Amino acid sequence: MKKAHTLIGERVPRVDSLAKVTGEVRFSGDLIFPRMLVGMVKRSPLAHARILHVDTSRAEKLKGVKAVVAGKDTAGVKWGVFGYTQDMELLPRDKIRYFGEEIAAVAAVDEDTAMEALNLITLDLEELPAVYDPFESMASEGPPIHEGYPNNINIHVHIDVGDIEKGFRDSHLVREDTFTADEDSYFQGEPYAAVARFDDAGNLEMWMPNAGPHMKAKPLANLLQMPLHKVRLRKIAIGGAFGGRSEISPADYICALLARKSGRPVKIVYTREENSVNIRMGHALVTTIKTGVDSKGRVLARDITCYMDGGAYSSTGPIATSVPFLCMEQAYRMDNVRYNGYRIFTNKPVRGMIRMHGRSFACGVDLQLDMLGKELGIDPVTMRLVNARRAGDFTPTGSHVASCALTECIEKAAEKAGWKEKYGNLPAWRGIGIGVNSVQTGFPLGIRGGSQAFIKFNEDGGVTLISGVVDNGQGNDNMLVQVVAEELGLEVSDVTLITADTEVTPNDPGSYSMVSTFAGGNAARLAAVDARNKLFEIAAKAMEANPDDLVLENKKIFVAGSSDKFLSLQKVVRMGLIQGHPVSGEGHYAPKVDQRREWVKNPKGQLSEAFSFGATIAEVEVDPETGMVKTLEVTAAQDVGRAINPMVLEGQFEGSIAMGGQGGMLTEYHFWDKGRCLNPTQLEYKVPLAADMPKINNIIVESLDPAGPYGAKEAAMSIAMSAAQAYASAIADAIGTTIKDFPMTPDKILAAIESKKEKG
Amino acid sequence: MKKIPLVLSVNGEEYDIYIPPNRTLLEVLREELELTGTKEGCGEGVCGSCTVLCDGFPIRSCLTLAAEVQGTEITTVEGLKNEDGQLDLVQQSFIDRGAVQCGFCTPGMLMSAKAFLNRNPSPSEDDVRKGLSGNICRCTGYTKIVEAIMEVAKKK
DSSP: OOOOOSSTTOOOOOTTHHHHHHTOOOBGGGOOOTTOEEEEEEEOSSSSEEEEEEEOHHHHHSTTEEEEEEGGGSOOOOBOSSGGGOOBOSSOSSEEOSTTOEEEEEEESSHHHHHHHHHHOEEEEEEOOOOOSHHHHHHOOSOOSSTTOGGGEEEEEEEEESOHHHHHHHOSEEEEEEEEEOOOOOOOSSOOEEEEEEOTTOOEEEEOOOSOHHHHHHHHHHHHTOOGGGEEEOOOBOOOOTTTTSSOOHHHHHHHHHHHHHTSOEEEEOOHHHHHHTTOBOOEEEEEEEEEEOTTSOEEEEEEEEEEEEETSOTTHHHHHHHHHHHHHHHBOOSSEEEEEEEEEOSSOOBOOOTTOOHHHHHHHHHHHHHHHHHHTOOHHHHHHHHBOOTTOBOTTSOBOOOOOHHHHHHHHHHHHTHHHHTTTSOTTEEEEEEEEEEEESOOTTTOOOEEEEEEEOTTSOEEEEEOOOOSSSSHHHHHHHHHHHHHTOOGGGEEEEESOTTTSOOOOOSOSSOIIIIIIHHHHHHHHHHHHHHHHHHHHHHTOOGGGEEEETTEEEETTEEEEEEEHHHHHHHHHHTTOOOEEEEEEOOOOOTTOBTTTBOOSOOOSEEEEEEEEEEEEEOTTTOOEEEEEEEEEEEOSSOSOHHHHHHHHHHHIIIIIIIHHHTOOOOEETTEESOOSTTTSOOOOGGGOOEEEEEEEOOOOSSSGGGOOOSSHHHHHHHHHHHHHHHHHHHTSOOOEESOOHHHHHHHHHHHHHHO | OOOEEEEEEETTEEEEEEEOTTOBHHHIIIIISOOTTSOOSSSSSSSOTTEEEETTEEEETTSSBGGGGTTSEEEOGGGOSOTTSOOOHHHHHHHHTTOOSSOSSHHHHHHHHHHHHHHOSSOOHHHHHHHTTTOOOSSSTTHHHHHHHHHHHHHO
16 A cells, blocks of 8 residues: 655755764775875876886885885776776876876875875886877877877767758758867865775775775776775765766775785875866867757757867766767757767866766857847747757657656746846846756666665664665765655664675665666665565564555554554564564666667667756846856756655755856866866865855756656756856846856956957 | 974863974874864865864864964864763754755864854854855855854854
């Protein structure tokens, strides 16, 4: 019998917050072990060079130094997300490809000794011509960054659906614009840290910020040439990810090498600069978009070419090159569309996926809709509505969209923001704009499976959930607890968690690309259902009832409709133990996708089982004297499927607006001297502060996805992205001209105002 | 480097230690006293994760030499609970209002909030936002942190 949800949709305080407000919680850098050494990394002073010799002999002789490693100490295994992108040695032997790349490392008794030892390592490098820009890189006649990639083109994704030539011929109006954006960065609260120790049997234990312990243990085992079961990544608090904690980091590998060589625990804590330059950062993009519409604003054809500065290695290249397009093909209907995405190698730090990956792409698509609408006399909200994705549609590349409440998101956001009253009627230098986006909910990427969970009933009637899901800070632990407590009629405090420990927990795809609630939440729910079924079998026998007629509520098992006839949950658990049927549960869930789909070779078929949709409206005021933008109000609406915890969701919305809109569009970018990042520090890279943030209206829209747990999809990724678009659109409305280069810093805004004046 | 003797008073407890004179308060708290609740986010006094109270005033422990604070009373996040072991109102409010996400900035944020409310017990929302401008949070967008602090101010 189905019962009403009691915990799902409740504003339950997060289970992890107590340990976080008392200082009890441990992050990787907080760990202390007996005889632990300090690890530090020697980095390349050049952007492109052949390694002729690394002399570590003087460092090794320094008192207090316990291990030194360099390329010669590695097995030479290369890391890559896919078989065909394995191009990165995490401690290179032959060649350096970006300024700051790892060359050697030391483990010493303290930081001062480690630093002194780094200075004693001498490098014999042969400098090679380097390239720092994707177009310069493609045209370069110098030595290639990697062998086997003509013109330094790392990835080319080509998608061609329908007949775009006919679409453009049939169009009433066609525009072509180019949009650009600089690199952006994660600036997670926690700088990267790794701790490694081996036991005498050769088992490795590691702690580090990770977005998927199971997805990190595998490459670590490969790189270290160890059996996978001997690599044990432990649960640890993680200080934010935002896309930047999914891949294995050289720090992980180097830390393990140093621990193995020294026979002692080793901790490496990255500086803020290393965290910016040597983990990942966002891609810089140049995106040319040509769009044709009919007289009602409906898109008939779209042709997009995008060049991404990929930096020195492939990283998530095939995915990164595809996702900006995929988000847009999900958000908007487009029958005839062509996409050419190129990811180019340069001698710069490696680029990965980031929360608002592809900001010039998404902002370009939306700004162009605004510009086309203006020529047609159609307002931006209507332009979005006539093109918005609907439930039951197929995307151009063939994904069925089972649930979609994008239209409702747009309408509700517009109503709450007062769009009708404000658009076109705001005072001078004020503007309002809208952005629309969609993200994949749980795609397996071609490299990972689903999630599995186990439940163990304890004798007091409480349960322990064992799941591979990791919490990067977004609240996954709480999500799991709420789901299990809901299914088993328990209090939140009755559920204990064992998660994200590769020795103990079953496989999980990792907490990136919005998969945790959908796959991990579903697996936990199914494990609880399995355990409940076993409870019901035991109780049914004792109560001489049919298991199908039983209900579990408030720790009592009832026959439906007769509340006086019940057994306590604790009693049934004990009965199970005595009768030789201890109660446990197993659940697993893998998103149903087309496994033949491949990012480059075969980009068609079901990509993800579900998709989330978001619409954000921003209202801004621009100071024409200084070019400064004050954000007055932001309204964000997302189809989340189902709100498992509205308070946690709102927190995700608000954080998404800060990173995607306020920071992502106004202040956040890296600047360079050739391959050297000039603002890797917190002082120079400007993220939003409390005083910068506007009033935020959150609107949670629930489409109840047929496959998500309780209908849930994901929390706020489509807000992070649509917020960026909304800010771009609002600033264009405020200054009466469209800026196509992001972020929109004061100098660019003043130049745009000036240029508009000159043109009259 | 030759070590110097130092007496530190942290969370009401006295510590007699020997440290190299170049050690920051943050390093001494985390490494010598094993009070790892205080975090290093940037190491240059920008992010506020290392904020502790020195005689009730918020300071950046990453920019403060441990030797400088001899003779003062230092309070870290571990010392925020009341004498009877109950959470401070600010800690409880952060939990109840969903102001904690990854939790890395939380200790510094709590210490700044505590000092701010001592200075200004009935602030406006704008005051709180300005008062928190020395603490960076990358997860929350600050909304729920500001709400949590306003809630405490109202209760007082």
